[in-house]
Amino acid sequence: MKTILDVKNLSVSFDVYGGEVQAVRDVSFQMYEGEAIAIVGESGSGKSVTAQTIMRLIQTPPGKIRSGQIFLDQQDLLSLSEKEMQKVRGNKIGMIFQDPMTSLNPTMTVGKQIMEGLKQHQKLNGKAARARAIELLKMVGIPNPESRISQYPHQFSGGMRQRVMIAIALACSPSLLIADEPTTALDVTIQAQILNLMKDLQKKLKTSIILITHDLGIVADICDRVFVMYAGQIVETGTKREIFRNPQHPYTKGLLKSLPRLDQDKKEPLIPIFGSPPDLIQPPQGCGFCSRCDEAMRICETVPPEQTVISETQSVRCWLQHPYAKQSGSPGSQEARV
Missing domain, CATH: 3.40.50.300 (P-loop containing nucleotide triphosphate hydrolases)
Known part of the structure; x- marks a missing residue:
C-alpha cells in the first residue's frame, strides 16, 4: 500500500x-x-x-x-x-470544517466559492468552472444545482451548507x-x-x-x-x-x-x-489518563507508558498492557494501584 x-x-x-x-x-x-x-x-x-x-x-x-x-x-x-x-x-488537501455557516463566506454565492479553487488551481475559465461547480453540487446531492449555484449560504439549510462545504473541498480532486x-x-x-x-x-x-x-x-x-x-x-x-x-x-x-x-x-x-x-x-509526568483511571498503578503517575504492540494493526500506550505487568499480575494487586 x-x-x-x-x-x-x-x-x-x-x-x-x-x-x-x-x-x-x-x-x-x-x-x-x-x-x-x-x-x-x-x-x-x-x-x-x-x-x-x-x-x-x-x-x-x-x-x-x-x-x-x-x-x-x-x-x-x-x-x-x-x-x-x-x-x-x-x-x-481539502478540508471540511465544523460549522459551515461560519466557514462559508456569507457575501458570496456558493457557486463563486466553489469556482474560486477551480480557477486558482486548475486554471479553468469562468464557463468551465461554472459547469464543474454545477457537476459538484449535483454529486453531493444538492437539488436543482443550476439554479442553486447562484444562491447564498443563508438560503441553504445546515445539511445543505455542509454538502456545499464538501463540494468545495472536493473541487480539485x-x-x-x-x-x-x-x-x-x-x-x-x-x-x-x-x-x-x-x-x-x-x-x-x-x-x-x-x-x-x-x-x-x-x-x-x-x-x-x-x-x-x-x-x-x-x-x-x-x-x-x-x-x-x-x-x-x-x-x-x-x-x-x-x-x-x-x-x-x-x-x-x-x-x-x-x-x-x-x-x-x-x-x-506519567500517563495523562492516570487521575481518571480506576486501574491506575503507581508507575502510571511518574513514567510515561511505552507503546505496547497488541497485533500487527493494534498498539496501545498503557502500563496495564505492558508484558511485565501481565507477567507479574501487578495490575490486579492492591499494592500496585495508586
Whole structure:
C-alpha cells in the first residue's frame, strides 16, 4: 500500500497568559492511499489542532510547531513557504470544517466559492468552472444545482451548507480530505446522510479521508482504522473491529461504555468518564489518563507508558498492557494501584 500521509513526532503548543499549552505531544501516524481513518477523543484532546497543523492553518503566534515532520506524498509540508502551501491547500488537501455557516463566506454565492479553487488551481475559465461547480453540487446531492449555484449560504439549510462545504473541498480532486467534526451541528438524520455521502464519494474518487470526531459511534461505517487521542497524545490505534471489539486502553473502554448500543439492555445505564482532562500547561509526568483511571498503578503517575504492540494493526500506550505487568499480575494487586 502506498503511504499518502506520514506524520512524525509532531508537537504543537500555544503561548497563553498562563504559560505554554502543549496541545499536541509527540504524535506520529501514517495513512494509506484510499484509506479512511478516524481520530477520536474528547474536546481538547488535540484532534483539531493536529488536523489544522497538517493544513498549516495554525496561527503563529500564539501557536508554534515545536517539532516533527509531515509528509504528503513524500513532500515535507512543514518545510514549505506560505506561498507554496497555498498551492497545496484546496488542491492536494481539502478540508471540511465544523460549522459551515461560519466557514462559508456569507457575501458570496456558493457557486463563486466553489469556482474560486477551480480557477486558482486548475486554471479553468469562468464557463468551465461554472459547469464543474454545477457537476459538484449535483454529486453531493444538492437539488436543482443550476439554479442553486447562484444562491447564498443563508438560503441553504445546515445539511445543505455542509454538502456545499464538501463540494468545495472536493473541487480539485484532492488526494487527502480532512473532515473536522463535519456532523457536529447537524441532527441525527442529516448526520447519517452526510456520512453516507462521504462514504460514497470515497469509493468513487478513491480519496483518503481523515475524520476528526469526539463520537466513536459515527466512525464504524466509514473508517478503516481508528486513532484514539487523549491529552495531546495518541493512546491507542487499531482497526475499527479491534477498537470496538477488543479495546485495550481504559480511556477507549470508557468512550465505548458511554455510548448507547443496540445489543444493550435498555435499563442498563450509560457510564460516563468521570473527572476532567489534565491541564496541558503542565502535562502529567506519567500517563495523562492516570487521575481518571480506576486501574491506575503507581508507575502510571511518574513514567510515561511505552507503546505496547497488541497485533500487527493494534498498539496501545498503557502500563496495564505492558508484558511485565501481565507477567507479574501487578495490575490486579492492591499494592500496585495508586
